[in-house]
Amino acid sequence: NQSNKHTNIQTNIYTHTTNYNIRMTSRIVSRVAKGIDTSDGDGVNLKRVIGGPVERVDPFIMMDEIESDDSNDYMAGFPDHPHRGFETVTYVLAGSMEHRDHKGNHGILVPGSVQWMTAGRGIIHSEMPKMEEGLMHGFQIWVNLPAKDKMVEPRYQDISPDKVPIVEDSNGNKIKVLAGCYKKVTGPVEGVVTSPLLLDVEIAPGATFIEEIPVGHSSFAYVFEGSGKFGPADNQKEVNKSHIALLDGxxxxxxxxxxxxxxxxxxxxxGKPINEPIAQRGPFVMNTKEEIYQAISDYQNGLF
Incomplete structure (x- = not known):
């Protein structure tokens, strides 16, 4: 049962030659959706964003937000459970969580911490609150792996807040670079096959934020404080707290x-799309039903 439960201002740049113009264009918002309230683990109340109102944003297959100052919403945590075939990303804004897994990895996530776990061929881990009261706020994102990497050895990156670079731009915006590169500043997460960009962006009142996204990458923004207008000046959409905006590239x-x-x-x-078939059951994400059955069998027979 546990394995099943844990399942503006438009900027245009023109380069003129004799015959043509090349134009830098902005992604428009193709869809806005609000996260839905649900529960997972041993009864943790959370908001499901991807895997809920939005099915998937290849390579992102799930995203949850926990935000509560009621310990009854989060104290049960996520006891030991398995994963295979993808990566989990945990980012804590408030509160504290403890990670342990059967490979011997251990980490305490405090505000500003990032944990990037590659489940690969199989890992059993737990994520439990290290607090008895107060605000718990954070995210978990599931990132798919291509077929050739689904059975790699598990890997764990535990990143403390002091290792996350913060960039303050000329508009007064503050950007935490969790993964990928922003303004030639590279985040601490390394060696991820989908070449992700993951930023925590805080826009100052009245300011504008512009960032390059790699051509071909799928992208989304999830607002968790305030609201903003996303898209070029002639095609903006307001996105409010607890809403995801899919960005069309x-x-x-x-x-x-x-x-x-x-x-x-x-x-x-x-992130770079994988464009492969997905078979998913709870905490196992593979390419075929047969691989799912094998994952369940391997877990039940102690082969993780």
Whole structure:
């Protein structure tokens, strides 16, 4: 049962030659959706964003937000449970969580910590609160692995807050670089096959934020404080707290533009799509049903 439960201002740059113009374009918001309230683990109340109102944003297959100052919502935590075939990303904003797994890895996530765990061929881990009261706020994102990497050896990256670079731009915005690169500043997460960009962006009141997104990467923004207008000046959409905005880059659009009158904070995520079939059951994410059956059998027979 546990394995099943844990399942603005538009900026245009023109380069003129004799015959043509090349234009830098902004991604538009193709969809806005609000996270839904649900529970997982041993009864942790959370908001499911991807895997709920939005099915998947390849390579991202799930995203949850926990935000509560009622210990009854989170104290049960996520006791020992298995994973295979993908990666889990945990980012804590408030509170404290303890990670342990059967490979001997151990970490305490405090505000600002990031944990990137590659489950690969199989790992059994737990994530339990290290607090009895107060605000717990954080995210977990599941990132798929391509077929060739689903059975790699498990790997664990435990990143403390002091290792996460913070960039303050000329508009007064503050950007935490969790993974990928922003303004030539590289985040601490390494060796991820989907080449992710993961930023915690805090926009100052009245400011504009512009960032390049790799061509071909899927991308989304999730607002968790305030609200902002996403997209170019002639095609903006307001995105409020607890809402995800899917950013359309299907025509090679190269950047994201956001403005906010009163201030806004959001996660910006982008990754290289895998474009492979997905078979998923609870905490196992493979390519075929047969591989799912094998994962269940391996777990039940102690082969993780």
């Amino acid at each position: 299907s025509n090679g659009q190269t950047q994201i533009e956001v403005t906010s009158e009163k201030g806004c904070r959001f996660l910006l995520a982008a």
